[in-house]
Amino acid sequence: MGTINSAFSLMSQALDADQSALNIVANNVANASTPGYTEETASWQENQPLEIGGSSYGTGATVTGATSVRDKVLTERLDQQQQLASASSARLTALNSIQALFTPDTGSTSSTAGDIGSDITSLFSSFSSLETNPSNNSDRQAVLSAAKTLAGDISGAADSLNSQRSALDQEASGVTSQVNSLTSSIAQLNLQIQSTSPDADAGTLEDQRQQDISQLSQLIGINQVTTENNGLEITTTTGQLLVSNGTSTQMTTGTVNGVTDFFLGGTDITSQLASGGGELGGYLTARDQDIPNVLQSLDQLAYGVSTEVNSLNNAGTDYDGVEGTGTNSAGVTGTGTTPLYIFNEPTEVAGSAAAMSVAMTDPNQIAAAGFGQGTGDNSNATAMASLASSTSVSLNGQTAINYYSNFVSTLGSTVSQAQTENTAQTASVTQLQTQNDALSSVNLNDEASAMTTMERSYQAASQVFAMLNTIMASALNLGEQSTVS
Amino acid sequence: MEELGGRGVHPALKELVAEASQALARLDADRLEELALSCQILNRDLAPGEAGNRAELACQAREATGDMAVFARVLEATRANLNVMSRLRELRAGRLEYGGSQGRMWTRMENGHGDN
Numbered sequence: 001m002g003t004i005n006s007a008f009s010l011m012s013q014a015l016d017a018d019q020s021a022l023n024i025v026a027n028n029v030a031n032a033s034t035p036g037y038t039e040e041t042a043s044w045q046e047n048q049p050l051e052i053g054g055s056s057y058g059t060g061a062t063v064t065g066a067t068s069v070r071d072k073v074l075t076e077r078l079d080q081q082q083q084l085a086s087a088s089s090a091r092l093t094a095l096n097s098i099q100a101l102f103t104p105d106t107g108s109t110s111s112t113a114g115d116i117g118s119d120i121t122s123l124f125s126s127f128s129s130l131e132t133n134p135s136n137n138s139d140r141q142a143v144l145s146a147a148k149t150l151a152g153d154i155s156g157a158a159d160s161l162n163s164q165r166s167a168l169d170q171e172a173s174g175v176t177s178q179v180n181s182l183t184s185s186i187a188q189l190n191l192q193i194q195s196t197s198p199d200a201d202a203g204t205l206e207d208q209r210q211q212d213i214s215q216l217s218q219l220i221g222i223n224q225v226t227t228e229n230n231g232l233e234i235t236t237t238t239g240q241l242l243v244s245n246g247t248s249t250q251m252t253t254g255t256v257n258g259v260t261d262f263f264l265g266g267t268d269i270t271s272q273l274a275s276g277g278g279e280l281g282g283y284l285t286a287r288d289q290d291i292p293n294v295l296q297s298l299d300q301l302a303y304g305v306s307t308e309v310n311s312l313n314n315a316g317t318d319y320d321g322v323e324g325t326g327t328n329s330a331g332v333t334g335t336g337t338t339p340l341y342i343f344n345e346p347t348e349v350a351g352s353a354a355a356m357s358v359a360m361t362d363p364n365q366i367a368a369a370g371f372g373q374g375t376g377d378n379s380n381a382t383a384m385a386s387l388a389s390s391t392s393v394s395l396n397g398q399t400a401i402n403y404y405s406n407f408v409s410t411l412g413s414t415v416s417q418a419q420t421e422n423t424a425q426t427a428s429v430t431q432l433q434t435q436n437d438a439l440s441s442v443n444l445n446d447e448a449s450a451m452t453t454m455e456r457s458y459q460a461a462s463q464v465f466a467m468l469n470t471i472m473a474s475a476l477n478l479g480e481q482s483t484v485s
Numbered sequence: 486m487e488e489l490g491g492r493g494v495h496p497a498l499k500e501l502v503a504e505a506s507q508a509l510a511r512l513d514a515d516r517l518e519e520l521a522l523s524c525q526i527l528n529r530d531l532a533p534g535e536a537g538n539r540a541e542l543a544c545q546a547r548e549a550t551g552d553m554a555v556f557a558r559v560l561e562a563t564r565a566n567l568n569v570m571s572r573l574r575e576l577r578a579g580r581l582e583y584g585g586s587q588g589r590m591w592t593r594m595e596n597g598h599g600d601n
Contacts, residue, residue, distance in 0.1 A: 071576070073572060077565060077566065077569045081562060081565075084558075413499075413551060416503070416552075417554075420506050420507060420552065420555055421506070421555045421558065423510065424507055424562075425559070425562065427511050431512070431566060431570075435570060435573060
């Protein structure tokens with residue numbers, strides 16, 4: 001009787017275990033489309049065998065719970081790659097906007113930053129025309145008009161770049177609240193996981209935490225360190241603590257030199273975040289490196305053209321016979337009291353592009369003639385026309401048009417590199433995501449197969465149970481006449 | 486082999502490096518082999534006595550500095566990815582096991598079902 005009872009107990013446990021396993025399969029199927037859900041499998045445990053009279057009798061197995069099918073090394077690598085891809089994507093978007101600014105708009109009737117190259121050519125061409133006919137008023141007007149167009153396009157480009165920088169600053173600033181919300185959520189989940197599942201995979205809670213980490217990885221660069229009792233510590237890529245088990249440190253912002261800086265525990269971590277990755281890294285790289293580099297080149301162009309043109313015009317005689325205050329190539333200084341400047345004279349390179357404008361309003365002040373020559377002389381106009389092919393120290397030893405051409409080419413190269421990097425990093429994310437999906441996503445075919453296996457197992461246990469019942473009935477009726485005996 | 490936009494007698498180094506970055510990220514072994522052949526051509530052209538070609542290659546190398554930096558970053562990422570993937574393959578093959586539950590998941594289909 002004892003043996004039959006043991007067999008009953010064993011089959012009862014088998015039925016329970018199969019039922020539990022079936023529930024896990026059902027839960028997988030129900031969550032097959034739930035974002036972030038990780039497939040679970042039943043964890044089987046062999047029961048302690050019974051020792052009777054020196055013989056060992058098996059007591060079956062039980063399902064101790066569900067285990068998520070995840071690989072932490074893979075998910076962490078996926079998070080790292082996501083940080084790189086997000087950073088390159090955010091930077092590429094910003095660079096494309098910058099490049100669009102310097103692309104000629106063939107459909108537009110008004111001049112824009114994309115026309116700066118042709119504006120430079122037009123300005124020097126207008127000096128050539130004036131050289132041919134220095135007394136012609138319309139040629140003088142054409143010089144001022146070309147100068148205004150060039151100045152307007154360069155200062156317009158600088159304004160647009162500053163606007164793009166402000167927009168990036170706002171985008172970057174907006175990331176802070178999302179980061180703080182996610183780190184708070186991860187800290188809370190850490191507490192729940194540590195209290196409910198300190199020694200094993202925490203299933204859904206761990207899925208939620210992983211989803212938060214994935215989202216955080218899209219925003220900023222992070223490092224993850226697993227701590228005791230299934231806890232997690234998250235730092236920035238340079239080691240500043242964001243989450244330590246149940247505690248999160250909130251990131252704050254402040255305005256420094258006109259832009260938003262990011263602080264953690266009172267420390268300014270802006271430059272670390274820029275190189276760390278995530279959208280924020282991309283925004284900050286574009287805001288603090290790419291746009292300032294472009295602005296600096298534009299400033300240098302504006303400074304070079306303005307000072308070179310002003311210097312030559314101030315070393316000549318205007319149409320009213322007034323001499324400038326400058327010194328010509330022969331070492332002769334003009335007798336004038338007021339400088340004859342076409343452009344507003346910049347005092348330093350920084351800010352020259354945004355401030356570039358035409359100061360001269362009277363076309364007669366264009367000094368086509370040299371010092372001591374009649375107003376019909378064209379020697380100074382010739383010198384100004386030759387600026388088209390003259391190299392300038394202010395422009396790194398290049399002509400203005402070559403300087404601009406190289407600037408556009410360098411910008412294009414930077415965009416091309418960013419595009420290549422983004423394509424490559426995104427492809428890497430896809431590969432890792434595919435691996436992770438193959439491992440952790442619910443495969444309905446596998447679930448169907450597992451369900452069939454569990455059902456058969458359940459049916460087999462039921463059959464054995466029925467047979468035991470019959471045997472038990474026979475044993476109880478031993479010695480009595482019955483249909484069983 | 487696909488045509489690489491070239492300058493003079495050489496395939497442009499800049500484009501070659503950029504293509505290599507993309508092929509590496511796609512784990513496109515065939516394309517990488519083709520690009521390796523292009524590199525061999527570049528190396529061959531560095532033979533002594535061809536000063537003109539050497540100067541042009543030096544110029545191209547300077548222009549490709551940024552693309553090479555990108556290639557280095559993609560290479561680093563790909564290496565890290567491959568390490569993870571080969572580790573996964575080892576786990577699947579059962580040659581590597583860490584953590585009780587982690588090891589079990591690879592052999593779950595072979596496990597008993599508690600009906601014994």
